[in-house]
Amino acid sequence: xxxxxxxxxxxxxxxxxxxxxxxxxxxxxxxxxxxxxxxxxxxxxxxxxxxxxxxxxxxxxxxxxxxxxxxxxxxxxxxxxxxxxxxxxxxxxxxxxxxxxxxxxxxxxxxxxxxxxxxxxxxxxxxxxxxxxxxxxxxxxxxxxxxxxxxxxxxxxxxxxxxxxxxxxxxxxxxxxxxxxxxxxxxxxxxxxxxxxxxxxxxxxxxxxxxxxxxxxxxxxxxxxxxxxxxxxxxxxxxxxxxxxxxxxxxxxxxxxxxxxxxxxx
Amino acid sequence: xxxxxxxxxxxxxxxxxxxxxxxxxxxxxxxxxxxxxxxxxxxxxxxxxxxxxxxxxxxxxxxxxxxxxxxxxxxxxxxxxxxxxxxxxxxxxxxxxxxxxxxxxxxxxxxxxxxxxxxxxxxxxxxxxxxxxxxxxxxxxxxxxxxxxxxxxxxxxxxxxxxxxxxxxxxxxxxxxxxxxxxxxxxxxxxxxxxxxxxxxxxxxxxxxxxxxxxxxxxxxxxxxxxxxxxxxxxxxxxxxxxxxxxxxxxxxxxxxxxxxxxxxx
Numbered sequence: 001x002x003x004x005x006x007x008x009x010x011x012x013x014x015x016x017x018x019x020x021x022x023x024x025x026x027x028x029x030x031x032x033x034x035x036x037x038x039x040x041x042x043x044x045x046x047x048x049x050x051x052x053x054x055x056x057x058x059x060x061x062x063x064x065x066x067x068x069x070x071x072x073x074x075x076x077x078x079x080x081x082x083x084x085x086x087x088x089x090x091x092x093x094x095x096x097x098x099x100x101x102x103x104x105x106x107x108x109x110x111x112x113x114x115x116x117x118x119x120x121x122x123x124x125x126x127x128x129x130x131x132x133x134x135x136x137x138x139x140x141x142x143x144x145x146x147x148x149x150x151x152x153x154x155x156x157x158x159x160x161x162x163x164x165x166x167x168x169x170x171x172x173x174x175x176x177x178x179x180x181x182x183x184x185x186x187x188x189x190x191x192x193x194x195x196x197x198x199x200x201x202x203x204x205x206x207x208x209x210x211x212x213x214x215x216x217x218x219x220x221x222x223x224x225x226x227x228x229x230x231x232x233x234x235x236x237x238x239x240x241x242x243x244x245x246x247x248x249x250x251x252x253x254x255x256x257x258x259x260x261x262x263x264x265x266x
Numbered sequence: 267x268x269x270x271x272x273x274x275x276x277x278x279x280x281x282x283x284x285x286x287x288x289x290x291x292x293x294x295x296x297x298x299x300x301x302x303x304x305x306x307x308x309x310x311x312x313x314x315x316x317x318x319x320x321x322x323x324x325x326x327x328x329x330x331x332x333x334x335x336x337x338x339x340x341x342x343x344x345x346x347x348x349x350x351x352x353x354x355x356x357x358x359x360x361x362x363x364x365x366x367x368x369x370x371x372x373x374x375x376x377x378x379x380x381x382x383x384x385x386x387x388x389x390x391x392x393x394x395x396x397x398x399x400x401x402x403x404x405x406x407x408x409x410x411x412x413x414x415x416x417x418x419x420x421x422x423x424x425x426x427x428x429x430x431x432x433x434x435x436x437x438x439x440x441x442x443x444x445x446x447x448x449x450x451x452x453x454x455x456x457x458x459x460x461x462x463x464x465x466x467x468x469x470x471x472x473x474x475x476x477x478x479x480x481x482x483x484x485x486x487x488x489x490x491x492x493x494x495x496x497x498x499x500x501x502x503x504x505x506x507x508x509x510x511x512x513x514x515x516x517x518x519x520x521x522x523x524x525x526x527x528x529x530x531x532x
Binding site for chain 2: 101109111113114115117122124125126143146147148149152153156157170172174175176178179183217245246247248249252254255256257259260261262263264
């Protein structure tokens with residue numbers, strides 16, 4: 001299976017241009033599953049709830065989901081992408097999983113970063129894994145990386161490939177995602193954005209370095225910090241099913257959930 | 267507060283020599299809390315349960331605990347050390363916390379590595395934190411590093427400094443402990459051993475690189491891979507109490523234990 005990240009520099013508010021740029025980069029490359037960054041179609045720094053509400057889209061009726069679904073169907077491939085979601089329950093920083101048959105899954109970011117909290121609601125549905133052509137795909141978004149619970153839960157639910165759209169500004173995520181791949185023995189595809197965004201008195205620089213990490217922590221590919229680029233790796237997802245670190249250690253059967261109750265205490 | 271690791275090369279079975287070597291290295295240095303490696307007094311590769319039983323010691327009556335307690339009292343400092351524990355409940359790969367008033371805490375390693383499972387029993391008491399002079403100390407041993415649950419639980423219980431005796435043979439731990447310090451915002455002191463051990467048809471090379479990492483992931487000190495050495499850092503443990511990553515993100519209050527039930531499921 002060929003999986004790829006699409007590292008982009010979205011322009012704030014230029015939804016159609018951003019979609020076209022993403023499609024164009026994917027058109028020129030060949031993979032079974034592409035991962036796009038968080039909020040790839042809208043850009044990141046919203047300055048009002050009204051602005052977010054106007055740019056957010058319904059899933060699957062919105063134009064971004066429709067454009068991705070059309071591309072996915074035509075090419076016979078799957079996509080994961082971060083988009084702002086408008087729904088009756090609120091506005092969410094979501095990732096969608098699109099397969100040739102349409103939108104297959106939606107994950108609403110649980111752990112919102114910084115000023116995202118002003119306008120987005122946190123997801124309350126938790127973490128899920130979907131089957132795409134026999135491969136179990138888990139979704140998480142950006143700042144979820146710092147909570148080890150997220151990748152752990154996705155892996156416990158059977159995720160073989162964790163797809164991780166991101167708009168990173170802190171420096172530690174690439175190495176932390178290696179740890180996630182070591183401790184859970186899963187593939188991790190992080191698709192980060194690049195460039196600067198300056199809006200409403202804030203300026204952020206996004207760090208690129210999108211990457212694909214194999215179970216056990218080998219970095220298969222890591223992108224530049226500052227260029228738009230696509231990276232594709234040929235992987236065998238089912239090796240994620242083997243949680244053995246030594247002949248005597250299986251990372252999942254060695255867990256001691258009877259001693260972990262503190263993790264769900266209040 | 268000055269915390270230090272003591273990176274040693276224990277000689278298998280030479281308990282008195284190993285104790286004296288450790289005391290000598292600590293005598294020549296000045297810290298409030300020293301961390302020694304896992305099984306620092308016995309060496310690592312036991313070839314029979316009988317051999318382990320003979321070298322294991324009761325806590326606090328055994329000679330190692332007594333020697334450490336005496337040193338601790340004389341110098342007015344605290345120590346963490348990995349030793350093989352013999353008790354009525356079995357044989358454990360334990361870490362002890364010794365303060366000038368005596369043995370303050372014992373942690374029995376929960377996640378046993380490789381052939382440790384042949385002769386040691388896993389701890390069933392779970393993870394604990396002790397107060398030493400107003401500083402909260404958490405203990406974990408070696409392979410516990412790969413289970414994010416362990417450092418997480420210690421931090422949730424209030425650990426400001428996690429002391430981590432180790433006999434590492436896999437390569438990923440130093441970077442993973444940086445992730446532990448980032449995701450939990452605690453200090454982590456890993457005291458690893460060095461050298462090779464060849465016994466009973468097995469040969470292991472231990473990787474050194476003991477380290478002290480600050481909340482947020484800064485590596486304050488990292489030792490060589492192959493020399494006996496002591497490293498001491500002057501730290502302010504109470505900064506561990508602040509779990510803020512941004513003005514809007516506190517790593518602990520941002521957690522969503524209501525969505526984490528999978529972690530304790532069976």
